Amino acid sequence: MKNSLILKKAKPLKPSLITILLIFCFQLKAQESFIIKNVKVFDGENTIENTSVKITGDRIEDVSPQIEISGGLEVIDGNGKTLIPALFNAHVHAWLPQSLSQAAKAGVLNVMDMHGFEDFQQNMRRLKDSTNFARYFVAGYAATAPGGHGTQFGFAVPTLVKPESAQKFVKERVKSKVDYIKIIVEPSLKTLSIETVAAIVKEAHLANLIAVVHISRLEDAIQVLESNADALVHIWWDKPVNKAKLEKLAENKDFFIVPTLLTTLKAFEAMGENSKDLLTKAELLAEVKKLHEAKIPILAGTDPPNLNINYGTDLYEELFLFQEAGLSNIEILKTATSNVAKAFNLKEMGYLKKNYIADMLLINGDPTENIEDIARIERIWKAGKLVR
Numbered sequence: 001m002k003n004s005l006i007l008k009k010a011k012p013l014k015p016s017l018i019t020i021l022l023i024f025c026f027q028l029k030a031q032e033s034f035i036i037k038n039v040k041v042f043d044g045e046n047t048i049e050n051t052s053v054k055i056t057g058d059r060i061e062d063v064s065p066q067i068e069i070s071g072g073l074e075v076i077d078g079n080g081k082t083l084i085p086a087l088f089n090a091h092v093h094a095w096l097p098q099s100l101s102q103a104a105k106a107g108v109l110n111v112m113d114m115h116g117f118e119d120f121q122q123n124m125r126r127l128k129d130s131t132n133f134a135r136y137f138v139a140g141y142a143a144t145a146p147g148g149h150g151t152q153f154g155f156a157v158p159t160l161v162k163p164e165s166a167q168k169f170v171k172e173r174v175k176s177k178v179d180y181i182k183i184i185v186e187p188s189l190k191t192l193s194i195e196t197v198a199a200i201v202k203e204a205h206l207a208n209l210i211a212v213v214h215i216s217r218l219e220d221a222i223q224v225l226e227s228n229a230d231a232l233v234h235i236w237w238d239k240p241v242n243k244a245k246l247e248k249l250a251e252n253k254d255f256f257i258v259p260t261l262l263t264t265l266k267a268f269e270a271m272g273e274n275s276k277d278l279l280t281k282a283e284l285l286a287e288v289k290k291l292h293e294a295k296i297p298i299l300a301g302t303d304p305p306n307l308n309i310n311y312g313t314d315l316y317e318e319l320f321l322f323q324e325a326g327l328s329n330i331e332i333l334k335t336a337t338s339n340v341a342k343a344f345n346l347k348e349m350g351y352l353k354k355n356y357i358a359d360m361l362l363i364n365g366d367p368t369e370n371i372e373d374i375a376r377i378e379r380i381w382k383a384g385k386l387v388r
Helices: 017-032 097-105 118-127 163-175 194-206 218-226 243-252 261-275 281-293 314-324 329-335 338-343 371-375
Strands: 033-042 047-056 059-063 074-077 082-085 087-092 108-113 135-138 181-184 211-214 360-363 377-382
Touching: 087 097, 087 338, 097 108, 097 118, 097 377, 118 135, 163 194, 181 194, 194 211, 194 218, 218 243, 243 281, 261 281, 261 314, 281 314, 314 329, 314 371, 329 338, 329 371
Parallel strands: 033 074, 033 082, 087 108, 108 135, 181 211
Antiparallel strands: 033 047, 047 059, 082 360, 360 377
16 A cells, blocks of 8 residues: 555644743833934933933933834824923922822922831832832931920930930931931920031941931031031021131032922911011022032922922922022922932932933923923823823
8 A cells, every 4th residue: 555645734823822922022012112202301411402212111212313213112292392300309208108199290209208207118118119109218217306306296206315326326227228317406496416416427427328417507507517417408597608608618528408498488487477587588599599609419309298388299389499599490400300319329310311210201391491391291201101
C-alpha cells in the first residue's frame, strides 16, 4: 500500500498568552504616553516658546519642538497656553485627606507640613501615589518648649527644656521617618532657648535633615540663622531688617525663607489694634524685596488652615503678594516650583525637564506674563496622570 499524504485544513492559531500580554503592554504604554504640542513652557527656571512635551508613563520623555507625533498617541494642542511644573505649598498643617485633595484640585501637588500629630501624618503619607491627592512631606512634631506654641492644639507633643534633650528629640523624629525638622521660637509663649535651638539644628544636620524655624521677631531670626538653621518658615513681624546686615548674613549663611505673607496679614487683621506697633503691609512687602535682592531663596507657603486659609487656591494669593513686593513673574513662579524642590532636596521634581516626574499644569493663558493667569488651570497631571 502506498503511503499517501493527506492534507488537512489548517486551524487558525490561537494567540499565546505571551502574545496577548505583549499586545496589552503595548496598548498600555500607548495609553500612558501623550504629547502636548505648540505650547509655551516654563521649565522651573526659564521659558521655552512654542515647543512640545512628550510624556511616557510618569516621566517627561522629551521637551523639544522636534518631537515626532506618531500614531496612537493623544495629542493636546497647547496653542495660546502655558505648561508649568505643578505647585508646592511650603508651609501647611494638614489634618485630613480632604486637605490634600483640595490642594491637588488647585494644582498644588506637593505640600510641606510643619507640625502635626505623627500617627495621622504617617497614615496620610500613604496617599502619596494617589493621583487626586497632594504628596505630603512632614516634620512630624515640631520642637517646642513646655507650654510653648504648638502645644495648644489638643494632642500631646514632646517638648524640650534644655540642649541635652536635642539628640533624643531628633532621633525620635528620624524613627518616625520625617522629611525635615521644624523648630519653634515664639516669645509670645514659653519658648526654646537659643542654645537648645542650636543643639537641635546640630543634631538635625548629623541626621542629614534640614532644620527650619518658626520665628516672629527679627532678633530671633538672626540668632537662629547664626546658629546654622536652614530656613525661616515665617517672616519677622516687629521691625525692618538692616539691609547691610541682611546682605552680610546672606553672604555667610546658606538659608531660605517661607514668608507666609497672607497668613501674617490676616493675623494682623485679627489682632486689630494690637498690631499697630508691628510692620505695615507695605513694610512687610519691602522686607521680601530686601530678601530677594540679597539673593535669598523665597518659597511660597500659606500656613493653612490657620485663619481659614484653604489648601488650594489661597496659594495664588501668596503669589500675588510677591508681585506686589516687586518680584518678576518668573521669580514668583519659582517660589512655588523649583525653589521648593531645591530647598528641600526633592529630586526629579519642581521642573519640566527630561526624566523628571510629570507633575504639570496646563494653563489657559501665560502666568510668565500675567501672574493672575495662574488661576486659569485647564488640566493638572500628577506623575503623568490626569487629576480629576
